[in-house]
Amino acid sequence: AQSVTQPDIHITVSEGASLELRCNYSYGATPYLFWYVQSPGQGLQLLLKYFSGDTLVQGIKGFEAEFKRSQSSFNLRKPSVHWSDAAEYFCAVGLGSSASKIIFGSGTRLSIRP
Amino acid sequence: KAGVTQTPRYLIKTRGQQVTLSCSPISGHRSVSWYQQTPGQGLQFLFEYFSETQRNKGNFPGRFSGRQFSNSRSEMNVSTLELGDSALYLCASSLQGAGDTEAFFGQGTRLTVV
Numbered sequence: 607a608q609s610v611t612q613p614d615i616h617i618t619v620s621e622g623a624s625l626e627l628r629c630n631y632s633y634g635a636t637p638y639l640f641w642y643v644q645s646p647g648q649g650l651q652l653l654l655k656y657f658s659g660d661t662l663v664q665g666i667k668g669f670e671a672e673f674k675r676s677q678s679s680f681n682l683r684k685p686s687v688h689w690s691d692a693a694e695y696f697c698a699v700g701l702g703s704s705a706s707k708i709i710f711g712s713g714t715r716l717s718i719r720p
Numbered sequence: 721k722a723g724v725t726q727t728p729r730y731l732i733k734t735r736g737q738q739v740t741l742s743c744s745p746i747s748g749h750r751s752v753s754w755y756q757q758t759p760g761q762g763l764q765f766l767f768e769y770f771s772e773t774q775r776n777k778g779n780f781p782g783r784f785s786g787r788q789f790s791n792s793r794s795e796m797n798v799s800t801l802e803l804g805d806s807a808l809y810l811c812a813s814s815l816q817g818a819g820d821t822e823a824f825f826g827q828g829t830r831l832t833v834v
Contacts, residue, residue: 642825649724649826708823713762713763
């Protein structure tokens, strides 16, 4: 069965420090991978996506993610976090047009230490 | 262009009542998906509509239903509300399907069942 695992429930980093959020997926075919961010009480905003091609993808707000097929991972990174990055981050797998749904991980809440 | 609009933003209903939520997708988008978000279960897929047809359905009881109109606007209905239906309901709009193209989320409808 398809699944997405985000092993870190809550991470705290200092402002200006680097960030890596982990994501592992289980899916038989080539996955469509996403990272979304959600601020409190808000909907989800797409940070970046991987469909094919270059395994290092750039997103908005200075985020990037690397697809590693051998590790079934799609970790999100940012070289220097800002206080405004505090939010919940969701990794997700898209199951293709015929399935037409996204399976989300359980999310990682990011707190920023001043 | 205008984003995804969900109405109402907040609802309070009594157990046993029914409720209808509305989602207006981005102009030109034919796919609308619905998700339920709760602290305990996270983000769970409810169903997806494409060109007025339900194309995929998640594992929710029959009390949860939806439909899509010719202008791609979608409604979801929950009958015989239970306390456990309290959640943030998110709608996602995409060109072809949230599984393999970029999905844009609305801000959600916060449903509280008392």
